Amino acid sequence: MAGAAALGTVSQLWRYPASSLAGERMDAISVDRATVDGDRLFGLVDASDGEIARPDREAKWHKVPLIRTRLSEDRRLEVAVPGGDWLPAPDPRSDRAISTFLGFEASIRPFGQENAAPAYAGPLTEARYRKAPIHLLTTASLARLKALHPQGAPDPRRFRPNIVVDMVPIEGSFPETEWIGRKLAIGDLLLTVSEPCRRCGFTIIAQDGFDTDPGILRNLVRHNAHNLGVYCTVDRPARVEIGAPMRFV
Incomplete structure (x- = not known):
């Protein structure tokens, strides 16, 4: 692993304390076997x-x-x-x-x-999705989407990743979608890329700074089988900081 060239470096880290609400951008996240600390509570x-x-x-x-x-x-x-x-x-x-x-x-x-807080005695609810430990997205894939849909705004917030890796674009490729089964090291964190992240209508909804855009999802359906980014399982938990290098293991 020590000799492997870096594929890119971590440029954004996110957790989502409440599902569907805006995420919280972090300088560092702690990742255990099951999830990011503080994610989707x-x-x-x-x-x-x-x-x-x-x-x-x-x-x-x-x-x-x-x-x-x-x-x-x-x-x-x-x-x-x-x-x-x-x-x-x-x-x-x-x-x-x-x-x-x-x-x-x-x-x-x-x-x-x-x-919940210790004093909370109100009703609970259940998570709607099976929660993958890590959702990883590269700027190379965002650049590919932008090339396909130049008038669009493929902001990472549309896709709710935990880790965004700054990576040189590869012409014609959503690169991480091709890594299924491969192992990655992000700083001290070790991951296995388990499956592509199939996108839904959430990706087209307006958020602070960008408008509703059906073309985002339309291009992913047409050019990458509905997918953008990947889900990963955790082989070795660790704390990850902005600037951490990502390499194949």
Whole structure:
């Protein structure tokens, strides 16, 4: 491994404390066997029926990715609607702010009691997706998408990666999609690329700084079998920082 040339370096790191809400950009993340520390601990539901947010399928949820999230130093969730202050969640104050922003009664709920504050006695919800440990995306693939769809904005936030690796573009290629089964070292973290990440309607939704764009998904369907980026399993957990090199093992 020591002699392998670097494929690229880590340029962005993300975790998503609440599913479907905006992610939290990090200088470093801690990765264990199952997940990124602090990733996808909470969900947003329709308070009338407990339905979990589906921005990829229902227009009523399309503004959800505009709601910011972060974890405090004591690992409590805080959320902020556009133009609003940071508020603790789950909490009636944040639920009211989110409900007003969305136009219907909505509520933040933990995916398990272990994710809630000790005093929390409210309802729980269940994660909608099977959670892959790591979602990795290269700037080379983003550059390929931009070449196919020059008028589009293939911002990483459309795709919700944990790790973005800055990598020289390869003409005509979404490179990581071709790495299934290969092993990667990112700093001290060891990963196996397990499967391509199949994209959904979430990728076309407007977020802060870019507009709704069906051409994003249309080009991925046409040119890369619906896929962008890859899921990885963890062979050796580690802390990863911005600037860490990525190599094949």
